[in-house]
Amino acid sequence: MDNKYKIKLGISIGDTNGIGPEVIVKTLSDNRILNYCTPVIYGSAGIxxxxxxxxHAEHFNYQQADSAQALAPRKVNLVSCWEQDPEYQPGIPTPESGKASLDSLLAASRDLKxxxxxxLVTAPINKDNIQGEEFKFPGHTEFLTSYFDAPESLMLLVSGDLRVATVTGHLPLKDVPGKLTEQLLIRKLTILQQSLRNDFGIxxxxxxxxxxxxxxxxxxxxxTEEAEIIRPTIMQMKERGHLVFGPYPADGFFGMQQYRHVDAVLAMYHDQGLIPFKTLxxxxxxxxxxxxxxxxxSPDHGTAYDIAAQHVANETSxxxxxxxxxxxxxxxxxxxxHAV
Incomplete structure (x- = not known):
């Protein structure tokens, strides 16, 4: 592949005291990845x-770049985000590690915009210690939706042919029923359909x-939410010619492996979708x-402070x-x- 057309992927380092730096180093120690993209880590050489x-990752090497405008092809690039490294305290969330994760995310987001x-591939953040004047969001999804001026987005978990999306995201469970409307469901189903077609070729x-x-x-x-909101929405989508089915009881749906017969599943709230997805x-x-x-x-796991610096973090995700x-x-x- 011509380096001129090599995909440039920004990587935000996440909370520096979590497993983000470890899974990044482990992943990029395999130089075959450079056949697919030019990775650009936003962090620091010290960390x-x-x-x-x-x-002992002797195969992990990188080239420091002054900016994303001056990247070395066929190499892992590092763009420094701070003049002084945060104190490296694996397993301990600190204000410094939270600020470092925000600085990295902001720098990568600016270059992407x-x-x-x-x-952009984002390593895990701590949703508490990253909070500040420039980040007042429940998580990456909400921040990026705002930063890139999208009217709405959708959390979609993917593993091969298994795809699970959620209508509501980082929201207290007690608030979920009050958020559900036919309009919201139609918007989320529309985003999901468009992504399945445009991003996954279905x-x-x-x-x-x-x-x-x-x-x-x-x-x-x-x-009564099924009868009053969910089922009427599904009927509307069917009348428009879309292949939308349900509503299904969540436990039986996953227990009977019915997810194998569809291209995606839309859950009503975070844990309803993510618990079975992460189990599978x-x-x-x-x-x-x-x-x-x-x-x-991003990977589908968090900062995992409990195993930080123990060298056992799995980089597969x-x-x-x-x-x-x-x-x-x-x-x-x-x-x-092709559209041009």
């Missing part, structure tokens, strides 16, 4: 060198919609933010996040080329 030394990068996607209540409401005995695909799962003008992926970002960027590039 990376400490992790590389601890892991400016067009110097083709996509021309006529089949989508299963889960109910909110146990047994999908049991004909109103256990809740924890080490290989990827969090993709659908509905944005840019491509952003981060590697899959990087490859999925490459695939979607390449598909979008080809679609743009």
């Amino acid at each position: 990376l060198n400490k992790v590389r030394k601890a892991l 400016a067009g110097f990068l083709d996509g 021309l006529k996607p089949r989508i299963a919609v889960l109910g909110l209540n146990p047994h999908a409401g049991e004909q109103g005995l256990l809740g 695909a924890f080490e290989s799962g990827v969090n993709y933010t659908a509905g944005l003008s840019i491509v952003r992926t 981060f590697r899959e996040a990087l490859f999925l970002a490459c695939d979607i960027v390449r598909k979008r590039q080809l679609e743009t080329k």
